[in-house]
Amino acid sequence: MKTLTTLTAAATMAAAPALADLVIPDLSYRTGPYAAGGIPFSDGYQDYFTLLNERDGGIGGVPIRLIECETAYDTEKGVECYEATKDEGALVYQPLSTGITYQLIPKTAADGIPMHTMGYGRTSAANGEVFNNIFNYPANYWDGASVAINYLLDENDGSLEGKDIALVYHNSAYGKEPIRTLEALAAKHGFILSQLAVDHPGQEQRSTWVQIRQQRPDYVIMWGWGVMNQVAIQEAANIRFPMENFIGNWWAGAEHDVSPAGMAADGYLSLNMNTVDPELPVFDEIREHVIGSGEAAGDGSHVGSVLYTRGMYAAMLAAEAIRKAQEIHGEADITAAMMRDGMEALTMTEERMLELGAPGIGPVFSVSCENHGGSGQALVQRWNAAEGVFEPITGFISPDEEVIVPLVEEDSLAYAAENGIEPGCA
Amino acid sequence: MLYREAGDFKTSYAADAQTFPLAFDRWGYWVLLALAALVVPFVVNDYWANALLIPFLIYAIAALGLNILTGYCGQVSLGTGGFMAVGAYSSYKLMTAFPWMDMVSVTLLSGLVTAGVGLLFGLPSLRIKGFYLAVATLAAQFFLVWLFNRVPWFYNYSASGQISAPERELFGLVLTGPNAASAVQYLFCLAIVIALAWFARNLTRGTVGRKWMAIRDMDIAAEIIGVNPLRAKLSAFAISSFFVGISGALFFTIYLGAVEVNSAFGIQKSFLILFMVIIGGLGSIFGSFAGAAFLVLLPVVLKLVGVDLLGWPTTIVAHLQLVVVGGLIIFFLVVEPHGLAQLWRLTKEKLRLWPFPH
Numbered sequence: 001m002k003t004l005t006t007l008t009a010a011a012t013m014a015a016a017p018a019l020a021d022l023v024i025p026d027l028s029y030r031t032g033p034y035a036a037g038g039i040p041f042s043d044g045y046q047d048y049f050t051l052l053n054e055r056d057g058g059i060g061g062v063p064i065r066l067i068e069c070e071t072a073y074d075t076e077k078g079v080e081c082y083e084a085t086k087d088e089g090a091l092v093y094q095p096l097s098t099g100i101t102y103q104l105i106p107k108t109a110a111d112g113i114p115m116h117t118m119g120y121g122r123t124s125a126a127n128g129e130v131f132n133n134i135f136n137y138p139a140n141y142w143d144g145a146s147v148a149i150n151y152l153l154d155e156n157d158g159s160l161e162g163k164d165i166a167l168v169y170h171n172s173a174y175g176k177e178p179i180r181t182l183e184a185l186a187a188k189h190g191f192i193l194s195q196l197a198v199d200h201p202g203q204e205q206r207s208t209w210v211q212i213r214q215q216r217p218d219y220v221i222m223w224g225w226g227v228m229n230q231v232a233i234q235e236a237a238n239i240r241f242p243m244e245n246f247i248g249n250w251w252a253g254a255e256h257d258v259s260p261a262g263m264a265a266d267g268y269l270s271l272n273m274n275t276v277d278p279e280l281p282v283f284d285e286i287r288e289h290v291i292g293s294g295e296a297a298g299d300g301s302h303v304g305s306v307l308y309t310r311g312m313y314a315a316m317l318a319a320e321a322i323r324k325a326q327e328i329h330g331e332a333d334i335t336a337a338m339m340r341d342g343m344e345a346l347t348m349t350e351e352r353m354l355e356l357g358a359p360g361i362g363p364v365f366s367v368s369c370e371n372h373g374g375s376g377q378a379l380v381q382r383w384n385a386a387e388g389v390f391e392p393i394t395g396f397i398s399p400d401e402e403v404i405v406p407l408v409e410e411d412s413l414a415y416a417a418e419n420g421i422e423p424g425c426a
Numbered sequence: 427m428l429y430r431e432a433g434d435f436k437t438s439y440a441a442d443a444q445t446f447p448l449a450f451d452r453w454g455y456w457v458l459l460a461l462a463a464l465v466v467p468f469v470v471n472d473y474w475a476n477a478l479l480i481p482f483l484i485y486a487i488a489a490l491g492l493n494i495l496t497g498y499c500g501q502v503s504l505g506t507g508g509f510m511a512v513g514a515y516s517s518y519k520l521m522t523a524f525p526w527m528d529m530v531s532v533t534l535l536s537g538l539v540t541a542g543v544g545l546l547f548g549l550p551s552l553r554i555k556g557f558y559l560a561v562a563t564l565a566a567q568f569f570l571v572w573l574f575n576r577v578p579w580f581y582n583y584s585a586s587g588q589i590s591a592p593e594r595e596l597f598g599l600v601l602t603g604p605n606a607a608s609a610v611q612y613l614f615c616l617a618i619v620i621a622l623a624w625f626a627r628n629l630t631r632g633t634v635g636r637k638w639m640a641i642r643d644m645d646i647a648a649e650i651i652g653v654n655p656l657r658a659k660l661s662a663f664a665i666s667s668f669f670v671g672i673s674g675a676l677f678f679t680i681y682l683g684a685v686e687v688n689s690a691f692g693i694q695k696s697f698l699i700l701f702m703v704i705i706g707g708l709g710s711i712f713g714s715f716a717g718a719a720f721l722v723l724l725p726v727v728l729k730l731v732g733v734d735l736l737g738w739p740t741t742i743v744a745h746l747q748l749v750v751v752g753g754l755i756i757f758f759l760v761v762e763p764h765g766l767a768q769l770w771r772l773t774k775e776k777l778r779l780w781p782f783p784h
Contacts, residue, residue, distance in 0.1 A: 030741040070729075070740035075682065075689055080477040080726065087473070102588050102684045106604035122586070171575060173586035173686050180585050197575075200688050411585060418592060419603075 020333040021065040022058065022322060024049060025085040027095040032072040033201035034097075034226035036256045037307055039298060041096055042068070044311025046297035047290045051282075052319060054289040059322045060332040068297075073226075075099045082107060091339040092116055092318055098174035106419070108133055114340040118314050119144070119250055119273050123177055124411035126373030128344065129423040131412065135343050137317070137374030138365050139273045139399075141223075142407060144249050145178035146399035147271060147378045148221055149185045151247070160191040166217035168208060168224065168232060171197040175223045178249070180411075182221075184403050202228025209235040222248045229257035237264035243383075244269065250378065253390065254306040258383045266385035269393075271378045274313045274362045276390050278304025282312070282357035306390060313361055320356075321346050344369055363396045369425035376404070429777040445627060462616055467609040475608035476681070482722045483615040484676045489702040489714035490626050491669025496700070497708035498630055499662035500642030501551050505563035507695035508570030509667050511687050512540045513674025515580050518589040521602075521679070522582060529596050529679070533618065536675035537668040543570075544667020551659050555645075567696055574687040590684035602679045611680045618676065622669060627711050629665065638662050639709070705758050707767025716766035724751060 028042035029035055049064045058064050067088060069081035078100035082093065093108060093115045095101055101121035108115045114133045117125065123142045125134035139147075153160055167182060169175030179195060186193040194215065196208050202224065209232075212220060220241065224232055229252045236246055244267045248257070253270025283304050291300040302308040325334045325342025334342070347366040353359055365375035377396035384391050416423050434449045436442040446452040470479065488506060495501050516539040520532045547566040551559050574580050581589050593603030600606045601614055629635050637658045640648035649655055678685050685691070698721060706717020725747050732743035762769050776783070 028740065031744040068740050069733075070744045072744060075686070076481070079682065083473040083476045087471075098586075099588075099686055099689055102586065102590070102686070103682060106590070106683060110604035172688055173588045176587045177585065200692070420593070 020062050021089075022062050022091055022334070023065050023067065023085075023089045024318065025067045025069060025081070025088070025090045025093060027069050027071050027078060027081050027093065027097075027100065029071050029073045029096070031070060032074070033203075034073040036230075037226055037251065037254065038073065038096065040254070040302035040305050040307035041311035041314075043296065043298035043300075043302050044308035044313075045094070045315045046311075047286050047303075048282075048312045048315035048319070050290045050295050050297070051286050054293065054295060055285065059319055060326045062332045071095065071097065071100060073097050073099070075103050079103055079107075086111055086113060089336070091322065091334065091336055092343070094118065094314055094318070096120065098122075098177070099172060102173055105131070105134055111336075112340075113336040114343055116314070116318060116343065118310070118317070120174065124408045124415065126371060126408050127412035127423075128367075128369045128372035129412075129425060130416045130421055131372065133340050135367065135372045137346070137367055137372060138348075138363050139250075139376045139378050140373050141177040141249070142181040142404045143373070143376030143399040144271050144273075144378055145181040145221070146185060146404055147376075147380075147397045148247050148249070149182070149189065150397050150400060151380050151394065152219060153189065160189045163191040163219065164194065164215065164217040165191050165219045165221060166194045166196055166212060166215065168196045168198060168205075168212075168220055168222045170202060170224055170228055171199045174225065174251075178221075178223055181404065181407060184407060185400070188400075188403060198224070198228055198232070201226060203231055205231050205235050208232075209239050209241075212236075212241065213239045219245045219247065222246070222252050224248060224252040224257075228252075229254075230260045233258055233265050233268060234261045237261045243267035247271065247380070250310075253381060253383075255388065255390070258385070259388070263385045265383055268383040269380055270383075270390070272306065272381050272390070272392070273378045274310050275360055275379070275392060276304070276306050276309055276381070277361075280304075280358050280361065282316075285357060286312075309361070313358070316356060316358065316361075317346065317348070320348070320352070343367060344372070373408075376401070429774065429780070431778075445631075459620070463613070467613050470609055470612060472608050475612045478723060478726060479612055480608070480615055480681050482719055483612075483619045484673050484681055485699065485702060485718040485722055486619055486715050487622055487673035487676070488670050488699045489706060489718045490622060490711065491666045491673065492699050492703050493706075493708065493710070493714045494626060494630070494638070494669065495662050495666035496703055497710065497713070498635060498642060499638035499659065499666075501548075501659060501662060502556065502560040503563040503666070504560050504693070504696045504700065505547060505566035505570070506670055506699045507691040507693060508567040509540050509544055509670040510674030510677060510695060511570050511574055511691035512543045512667075513537065513671030514678035514685060514691065515574055515589065515687075516540065516671070517675035517679050518582075518591070519580070521592055521594065525592070529594050529601050529614070532594075532679070533672055533675050537672040540671020540674065541664040541668040544670070545660055545664045548660050548663025548667075551663065552656060564693075567693055571687050571691060574691075586686075588684055588686050589678070591679045594679075603683065606680075615676055615680060618672065622672065623711060623715075626669070630711070634658075634661060642709075701755060705755060705765055707765030710765070710767035712770060713765050713767030716770070720766065721751070724754075 026042055026045055029038035046066055049066055053063050067085050071078040071081055078095055082104055090113055098120050101117050116135045119139050121136055123140040125131040125136050126140055182193050198205055198208055222232055246268055248270035250271045250273050258265040258268050290296050321342040324345050325338045326332055328341055329338045344367055349364055353361055363375045363377040376399045379392050379396050380394045381390040381392045429450050431448055446455055492506050495503050513536045517532050517536040520535055550562045581587050591602045594601055599610045601610055637653045640653050641658045645655055702717035702721050705720055707713025728747045729743055732738045733740055
């Protein structure tokens with residue numbers, strides 16, 4: 001029986017090359033209250049793969065087949081999309097939603113398909129010994145929270161003793177993620193943390209900002225997404241909260257978040273895990289091979305914007321992992337299991353980013369079985385309203401591993417115990 | 427021709443009062459059940475089960491529950507999402523606090539807990555009616571969602587505020603969690619749906635159901651002929667919430683496996699289920715199923731046709747979906763205000779005379 005299966009498998013493989021493709025599902029959301037962020041990300045994600053198809057004929061000679069599925073940031077639709085695409089031979093999922101990620105973590109583990117949640121999802125998935133097929137490099141929420149605090153420490157000569165820091169967060173799994181780290185950091189550095197929840201979708205924040213006006217915190221950190229960001233920045237401008245003391249996380253720092261507030265948003269700070277430079281050579285190639293030939297996923301107007309760059313960066317990391325997997329297994333038409341090995345062996349260096357036409361787009365990092373989270377570095381950028389661009393004001397800042405590593409350990413082991421997982425490297 | 431009562435003689439009161447008086451209907455019902463229970467589980471794949479059949483069955487339970495309250499007893503409720511959340515969170519607390527408990531008990535107990543909560547929020551219905559009651563139940567919706575977000579005890583103090591269903595077995599088969607076979611999950615839901623639909627059908631044509639309908643049609647008249655409004659209204663709230671609670675529990679344990687109260691049980695869920703009841707037909711068991719099928723299947727069918735068949739961009743299809751579903755709701759309300767159930771009833775009337783209408 002076993003030989004028969006092997007024979008059939010061998011026969012299918014032998015017959016396959018003609019039809020071989022690398023299937024990349026894109027669980028996007030171009031509708032609903034979060035579409036403003038979903039559209040540029042998905043455009044960047046798809047356009048990069050289209051570029052590889054158009055310019056290089058795919059990766060390692062195998063073309064990429066993109067399957068787009070609209071989730072509207074809704075978990076039920078996300079599950080439907082997952083079920084609809086998983087049997088197509090999907091290599092990696094990137095749902096761009098923490099809610100859908102939580103849904104898919106157990107499902108992808110059961111089906112053996114890797115998932116890459118770049119800077120979102122479940123933070124403790126950084127522990128690859130427990131979460132074998134979940135990756136959240138180059139940085140996760142707890143890294144982000146710590147980077148923000150490290151930046152503030154730097155601004156205040158190393159001490160936040162007695163400072164008031166308010167966290168304005170999206171009242172969902174996504175927004176609640178940084179609380180645990182910020183509490184630990186508050187205990188370590190002696191600042192006072194107050195938490196202000198904003199309910200989905202975040203159009204109504206008057207009471208939150210009235211509270212901020214009364215409390216007068218020294219700094220406001222925001223974990224927002226979608227329409228919530230624009231409203232928060234507008235409200236902050238209305239109460240004349242100083243923008244240089246207002247830091248959004250990397251999902252609250254795109255052009256469309258700040259532009260509605262006009263000049264009032266000038267000086268708004270946010271984190272970013274990638275640099276923003278519309279003049280990168282890779283964008284020129286996208287303009288030439290993808291947008292020029294009418295193959296673009298969207299209208300092509302977002303090229304080089306913050307979230308387009310991040311979507312493209314996500315695709316770039318996935319493509320690099322595919323290359324790595326092809327190299328490790330010596331096979332061009334890889335499976336999801338091989339993809340997982342490729343992701344776990346991924347290394348990003350300055351030279352490689354230069355070769356790819358995107359010098360310095362992200363931090364230098366490498367992934368291993370023990371660490372699926374990468375370096376955790378992020379930078380701080382400032383909105384220049386007159387020019388309409390985000391300008392980096394720091395280099396990549398490292399998070400406080402001393403605080404984060406034990407938290408990741410604790411949370412991931414609790415998950416392992418709950419779900420009967422034996423931590424270990426394959 | 428096929429569909430007629432000629433020759434179908436009833437010789438007892440029981441036979442005369444049965445749910446399906448026509449032999450053709452009766453056979454159809456049994457064939458459908460046999461197909462659903464004996465054939466579907468063996469041919470169904472993950473996509474069909476997880477994206478279509480399981481949500482359909484679970485929403486059908488919720489629609490049955492709301493139909494009891496709104497369709498039969500005439501009490502408008504916008505708190506369905508909140509009551510589903512009660513079912514989901516009680517099953518989570520039961521599953522984590524008593525790991526030995528089997529899933530049938532967990533599901534039924536979650537229903538009972540929800541029935542208790544529903545009873546509590548049903549109390550205002552004795553004083554207020556119509557739109558005012560709708561507002562009171564709306565308060566229940568917002569309060570319950572806020573509660574499950576606010577009190578960490580309900581989600582066992584997890585960092586993200588999400589709850590996720592641990593793995594449980596029934597008769598040695600994995601029923602919850604990612605390793606469960608979709609056929610097993612489907613059969614579990616199907617069994618519960620059949621039991622609850624049978625219960626609802628027999629409840630609504632007995633004394634209890636007649637009292638509800640009397641209250642619905644005119645509460646003062648009902649009171650004069652001896653219906654106790656307190657008991658009738660509260661029993662409707664309790665039983666309706668029992669159904670809704672069970673559907674919430676299954677929604678969490680079987681269908682999604684992990685939920686977040688805001689996105690899964692928000693106000694839009696209450697409206698969705700109200701639409702199911704209105705489109706399906708108020709005061710009809712069949713209508714609850716038809717409404718659930720319509721609103722669960724239609725978006726998926728539109729997506730399959732639009733994206734997979736015609737190759738349209740996903741955005742266009744997503745927007746078109748809203749337009750088509752909205753348009754159809756208006757169409758149904760204008761053309762057939764009594765819903766799909768009435769449409770089905772009319773079809774049957776016509777079929778009885780076919781092919782020789784007078």
